Amino acid sequence: MKKTLIIFAHPHFEYSHANAELVKAYDNLDNVDFKDLYEEYPDFHIASFRERKRIREYERLVFHFPLIWFTCPPLLKLWIDEVFDIKWMAEQNHPLQNKDAFIIVTLGGKEENYSPDGLYTTTVPELMKFLILSLKVNGIQVKEILAIHNADELTEVDLAKYTTEIRKTLRTP
Amino acid sequence: MSENSLAMTALIFLGAAIIMVPLVRKLGLSSVIGFILGGIIIGPFGLKLTGKDSDDIMHATEFGVIMLLFLVGLEFEPKKFWKIRKKIIGMGLSQMLITIIVLFGIFYFAKWQTDQALVTAICFALSSTAIVLQTLKEKNIFLTDAGEASFSILLFQDMSVIPILALLPVLAKRPEDNEHEILLQYLPDWLQPFSIIIGVLILIILGRYVFVPFLRYVSRSGMNELLTASSLFLVIGVSELMASVGLSPALGAFLAGVMLATSEFRHELESQIEPFKGLLLAVFFVSVGATINFFVILKDPMFIFTTTVIVLIVKFAVLFGVGKFFKLKLNQNLIVAFALSQIGEFSFVLVNYSTKLYLLNPELNAQLMAITAITMCVTPVLLIINEKLIEPHFITDTHDSETIQPIKERKIIIVGFGHFGSTVGRLLRVNGIQATVLDNDAERVNLLKSNHFKVYFGDATKPGILRSAGAETADLLILCLDDPEKNKFILEYARKNYPQLKIFVRAKNRLDAYDFYNNGVDNIYRETLGTAVDMAVDILKATGMRSYAARRLGKRFMVIDKAMVKKLAKEQLKDKITFTVKESLEREAELLAEDSQSFDESQWTDNEEI
Numbered sequence: 216m217k218k219t220l221i222i223f224a225h226p227h228f229e230y231s232h233a234n235a236e237l238v239k240a241y242d243n244l245d246n247v248d249f250k251d252l253y254e255e256y257p258d259f260h261i262a263s264f265r266e267r268k269r270i271r272e273y274e275r276l277v278f279h280f281p282l283i284w285f286t287c288p289p290l291l292k293l294w295i296d297e298v299f300d301i302k303w304m305a306e307q308n309h310p311l312q313n314k315d316a317f318i319i320v321t322l323g324g325k326e327e328n329y330s331p332d333g334l335y336t337t338t339v340p341e342l343m344k345f346l347i348l349s350l351k352v353n354g355i356q357v358k359e360i361l362a363i364h365n366a367d368e369l370t371e372v373d374l375a376k377y378t379t380e381i382r383k384t385l386r387t388p
Numbered sequence: 389m390s391e392n393s394l395a396m397t398a399l400i401f402l403g404a405a406i407i408m409v410p411l412v413r414k415l416g417l418s419s420v421i422g423f424i425l426g427g428i429i430i431g432p433f434g435l436k437l438t439g440k441d442s443d444d445i446m447h448a449t450e451f452g453v454i455m456l457l458f459l460v461g462l463e464f465e466p467k468k469f470w471k472i473r474k475k476i477i478g479m480g481l482s483q484m485l486i487t488i489i490v491l492f493g494i495f496y497f498a499k500w501q502t503d504q505a506l507v508t509a510i511c512f513a514l515s516s517t518a519i520v521l522q523t524l525k526e527k528n529i530f531l532t533d534a535g536e537a538s539f540s541i542l543l544f545q546d547m548s549v550i551p552i553l554a555l556l557p558v559l560a561k562r563p564e565d566n567e568h569e570i571l572l573q574y575l576p577d578w579l580q581p582f583s584i585i586i587g588v589l590i591l592i593i594l595g596r597y598v599f600v601p602f603l604r605y606v607s608r609s610g611m612n613e614l615l616t617a618s619s620l621f622l623v624i625g626v627s628e629l630m631a632s633v634g635l636s637p638a639l640g641a642f643l644a645g646v647m648l649a650t651s652e653f654r655h656e657l658e659s660q661i662e663p664f665k666g667l668l669l670a671v672f673f674v675s676v677g678a679t680i681n682f683f684v685i686l687k688d689p690m691f692i693f694t695t696t697v698i699v700l701i702v703k704f705a706v707l708f709g710v711g712k713f714f715k716l717k718l719n720q721n722l723i724v725a726f727a728l729s730q731i732g733e734f735s736f737v738l739v740n741y742s743t744k745l746y747l748l749n750p751e752l753n754a755q756l757m758a759i760t761a762i763t764m765c766v767t768p769v770l771l772i773i774n775e776k777l778i779e780p781h782f783i784t785d786t787h788d789s790e791t792i793q794p795i796k797e798r799k800i801i802i803v804g805f806g807h808f809g810s811t812v813g814r815l816l817r818v819n820g821i822q823a824t825v826l827d828n829d830a831e832r833v834n835l836l837k838s839n840h841f842k843v844y845f846g847d848a849t850k851p852g853i854l855r856s857a858g859a860e861t862a863d864l865l866i867l868c869l870d871d872p873e874k875n876k877f878i879l880e881y882a883r884k885n886y887p888q889l890k891i892f893v894r895a896k897n898r899l900d901a902y903d904f905y906n907n908g909v910d911n912i913y914r915e916t917l918g919t920a921v922d923m924a925v926d927i928l929k930a931t932g933m934r935s936y937a938a939r940r941l942g943k944r945f946m947v948i949d950k951a952m953v954k955k956l957a958k959e960q961l962k963d964k965i966t967f968t969v970k971e972s973l974e975r976e977a978e979l980l981a982e983d984s985q986s987f988d989e990s991q992w993t994d995n996e997e998i
Contacts, residue, residue: 260940260943262947
C-alpha cells in the first residue's frame with residue numbers, strides 16, 4: 216500500500232453519523248496516517264512549515280470532507296492556501312511531483328440533483344475543479360473522486376459498503 | 389514494666405502494628421491480619437507486653453469504629469441512603485433473625501441453658517463493621533453490589549444493637565444496675581420505644597441548624613488546627629450524645645456523617661478525621677489480637693474449635709441464602725458471605741454486659757470472647773481462600789464488565805475558585821460538566837453554595853483533602869490557586885501519589901512555567917501571556933495593521949513563545965546552559981519576521997511546532 220495521508224476536514228464532525236462510520240475505513244491500515252484538520256487547528260492557525268515538511272513524506276493524499284455550499288469546508292481551503300505555494304515549488308524543485316490524490320466527498324443532496332439537467336446543473340467533478348487544479352499545478356494527480364450522496368439517510372449497510380470501497384481504493388497501487 | 393502507663397501501652401500497640409503490617413502486606417495479605425497478629429504477639433501469651441490497660445485501650449479504640457462509620461456516612465448522601473433502605477431492612481433483618489434462630493437451635497440441642505443459648509446466639513449474629521469495611525475499602529470493592537449488600541447488613545446490625553441492649557435485662561429477669569444515666573428514662577414510658585426515631589430527629593436538626601453554621605463560624609477564623617479540633621469534637625460529641633440517649637454511638641456517628649455529606653465541609657472533615665480513624669482502628673485490631681485468651685482455649689480446645697467452626701458455617705450459610713434470595717450474583721454473594729461470617733466487635737460489648745447481668749458465667753464469657761476474636765482473625769484468611777481458590781472458577785466473560793468494577797465517573801477536581809478558577813468552572817458548567825471544587829475561603833464557598841455551585845471548603849495543600857475529594861479515581865486536576873508556590877506544592881504531591889491524573893495548572897509567568905514543565909506537566913496557563921498578547925494584537929491594530937495580520941502575528945507569537953519556554957525549561961536542568969534567554973528572544977524575533985514566508989527548509993528543522 217502506498218504511504219498515504221488522509222486529510223479529513225469536517226466542521227461539525229460530532230453531528231455526522233455517516234462520516235463517523237466512514238472514517239473507520241482508515242483504522243488499522245499500514246502506511247496510512249489520519250489527520251483531522253478541525254481537531255488539529257481549531258483556531259485556524261495552520262503551522263505551514265510543519266505541514267509542508269509532512270506532506271513531502273507521502274506518496275498519496277486523500278481529501279475527505281463534506282460538501283458545504285458547493286465547496287470544501289473553509290479550514291481545508293485555508294490549509295490549501297497556506298501550505299501550497301508557488302515559491303516553494305520553485306525554490307525546492309517541485310517537492311510534490313508524482314504524488315497522486317483521492318477525493319472523498321459526502322453530500323446531503325440526491326445524486327440526480329448533481330447532473331447537467333438536475334436541480335444544480337453542475338456535476339460533482341465540476342465542483343471539485345478548484346481542488347483538482349490546485350493539486351495538478353503542484354504536480355499531484357487526482358486519481359478518483361468518490362461522491363457519497365444522501366449522506367444523512369444512509370443505513371449501516373450502505374455505509375459499510377462505502378467503507379469497503381474506500382479500503383479497496385486505498386489498496387490500489 | 390511495673391509502671392505501665394497508658395502512653396507506654398499505646399506505644400507498644402502502635403509498635404506492634406508498625407512492625408507487623410508491612411510484613412503481612414509483603415505477603416499480600418490484608419492489613420487487618422497484621423494488626424491481629426501483632427496483637428497476639430504482644431499479648432499476655434506472647435511477649436506479655438500489654439498490661440492491665442488493654443481493656444481501656446480497647447475501649448478507647450472503639451472510637452476508631454465510630455470514626456470509620458462517620459466517614460462512611462460522609463460518603464453517603466441521604467438520597468443514596470434512602471435508595472437502599474429496602475436492602476437494609478430486608479437483608480439485615482432476615483440475616484439477623486435466621487442466624488439467631490439457627491444458632492439458638494444448635495446451642496439448645498447441645499444442652500446449653502436456654503438463656504445462655506439465646507444470648508450467645510444474639511451476640512454471634514452480629515458481624516464486624518470495622519473489619520468488613522476496612523477490608524472492602526482496601527480491596528476497592530466498596531462500591532460494588534457486594535459492598536452495598538455488606539454495608540446494608542452491617543448498618544442494620546448496628547441499629548439492632550440498641551433493642552438488643554434493651555432486651556438483655558428483660559432476659560436476665562433482674563433489675564439492671566444502670567451504669568450511666570440514660571436521658572431516655574426522663575421521657576414518658578410510651579415514648580421510650582421510639583428512642584431511635586427521636587435520636588435520628590435530634591441528629592437531623594443538629595446537622596442542619598447547628599453543625600454546619602458552627603463549622604462555618606470556625607472556618608472563618610482561618611485556623612486549620614481549629615478545624616481539626618472541631619472535627620474531632622463533632623464526631624466524639626455525637627457519639628457521646630448518642631450513648632447518653634441510649635443509642636449506638638457508631639450508628640450516631642454514621643448518621644452525623646450522612647447529615648454532613650451534603651455540606652461544603654465534607655472533604656475537609658474527611659481529611660481531618662481520616663488519620664485518627666486509621667490510627668485508632670489499627671490499635672483496635674491489635675487489641676482484638678491481644679485479648680485472645682489462650683488459657684481458655686487450651687482448657688477446652690474442642691469446645692472452642694467446634695463452636696467457632698459451627699458459628700462460621702451457620703453465618704456463612706445464612707448470609708449466602710439471604711444473598712441468593714436478594715438475587716446477588718454468585719461471586720458477589722460469596723464475597724458477602726465470607727466477609728461477614730465473623731462475629732463483630734459489638735459482641736465483646738454485649739458479652740460483657742450479659743455477664744454483668746449474670747446471664748453468662750465468667751468462664752463462658754472468656755470462651756465467647758476467644759471465639760469472637762478467632763472468627764475475626766479467620767475472616768481475612770477466608771477472603772484470601774475465596775479470592776485465590778474459589779473465585780477463579782467463576783471467571784467468565786461477564787467477570788470484568790459487571791463484577792468487581794467500582795462505578796467510575798469521569799471526575800474533575802478544581803482547586804481554587806477565585807476569579808481564575810471560577811471562569812474555568814463556569815465554562816465547564818455551561819456544558820453540563822460537574823467538577824468537584826475546593827476552595828479555602830469560607831466566605832466565598834458560602835457565596836458559591838448559595839449560587840448552587842458544588843463547592844467544598846478545604847485547603848488543598850494538605851495531602852488528605854485531595855484524596856477525600858476523590859483524587860484516586862479522578863481524571864483531571866485543575867490548579868487555579870493564586871499562589872504559584874501552592875500550585876507547585878499540590879502538583880508535586882499529586883504527580884507522586886496519583887500518577888493517573890492529568891494536571892492543568894495556572895502559572896503567573898515564565899519562571900513558574902519552567903518549574904511546572906520540569907515537573908512533567910504540559911498544560912500550563914500563564915496569566916501574563918494570553919491577555920498580554922490580546923492587548924498587543926489590539927495595539928498593533930491601533931497602529932494601522934490589518935486585523936487579520938495582527939491576529940496571525942499574535943497567534944504565532946503565542947506558539948513560538950510556548951515552544952521557547954519549553955526549551956528554556958529543559959536548559960535550566962543542564963549544568964551548562966547552551967541556549968540563553970537572550971538567544972531565544974533573538975530567535976523569536978527572527979521567526980516572527982519570517983511569518984511563514986520562508987521556504988528554506990533547513991530553517992524548519994527545529995521549529996517543528998510552528
